[in-house]
Amino acid sequence: MKALAESERLGLVVMNEQHIEGAMQFWGDPEVMAASGGATDRETLPLVINAYRKCFETTGLTVFGVIERHSGQLVGACGFNPGEDEEKIELIYHFAVAFWGKGYATEAGALALNLARQKAGIATVYASADPANESSKRVLEKLGFHFIDHRWFDDTQQEEPYYELPIE
Template identity: 45%
Template sequence: MAIVYETNRLVLHVFDLTYLEDTRLFWGDDEVMVHCNGASPDDLLPKIIEGYRKLHHKYGLSVYAVQQKDTNRIIGAAGFNIHDGLEKIELIYHFNKTSWGKGYATEAARACMELAKQNKSARCVYATADPLNKGSFTVLEKAGFTQKGTLWCEDTKKEEPYYEFMF
C-alpha cells in the first residue's frame, strides 16, 4: 500500500491486487461507468490494476486507489492515463455510488493535479466528459481546467467536451 498523496479526507495509493474487490464497486458497476463505455468485466480488473501499478513505477504518475480516511475503504480511482509519455496526460476519476455528491472527486482531482505539478514532466493534462455527465464538468472546473471545445472519443464513439490544464 504505497501512499502517494494525502488530503484532509482521502489517501491516494498505488494500485495493487488487494484492492480488487473494491474496484468492482466502481469499475465493475454499469451505473458508475455508464458515461465511460460500460463496466469492465471481472476478469479484466486484475490486468487494469497491474497496468496502473506498472505506469506508476515507470513514470511516477498513474491512476491511484482512493481511500476514504474515516472508513479506510477504497471508494474510487483517480489519476492519469498515460499514452505516449508525460507531455500530455489524461485525468480520470471514478467513484462508487455511495461516494457520489460528497466532493471526493473534486478533492481527488485536485490532489492528482498537485502530483502532476510535483512530477515536473507533465506539461498538459486533459480530460473529456460525457455531455450528460454535468457533475464531471463541475469537478474539472473546480480543479482548474478550462473547456477548450469538443473532442471525438473513440472509446465512447461520441463528441465530448474537452478540457485542459497547462503547467
C-alpha cells in the same frame, strides 16, 4: 499501505490485488462506467490494476486508488491514463455510486494534480466528460480546467466537452 498524497478525508494509493473487490464497486458497475466504455468484468480487473501499477513504476504517475481515510475503504480511482505524449496527460476519475455528491472527485483530483505538478516534463493535463454529466464538468471547472471545444472519443463513441489545464 502508505498514501502518496493525502487530504483530510482522502488518500491516493497505488492499487494492487487487495483492491480488486473495492474496484468492482466502480469499474465493475455499469452505472458508473456507462459513459466510459462500459463496466470492467472481474476477470479483467486484475490486469487493469496491474497495468496501472506498472505505469506508476515506469512513469511515477498512474490512476490511483482513492481511499477514504477514516474508513480505509477504496471509494474510487483518480489519476492519469498513460498516453503517447509524456508532456500531456489525461486526468480520469471514477467513484462508487455511494460516494457521489460528497466532493470526493474534486478533492482527489486536486491531490492527483499536485502529484503531476511535482513531476518534471508535464506541460498540460487534459480531461473530458460525458456531455450529460454536469457534475463531472463542474469538477473539472473547480479544478481549474478550461473548456477548449468538443472532440470525438473512440473509447466512448461520442463527442465530449474537452478541457485542458496548464501545469506550471
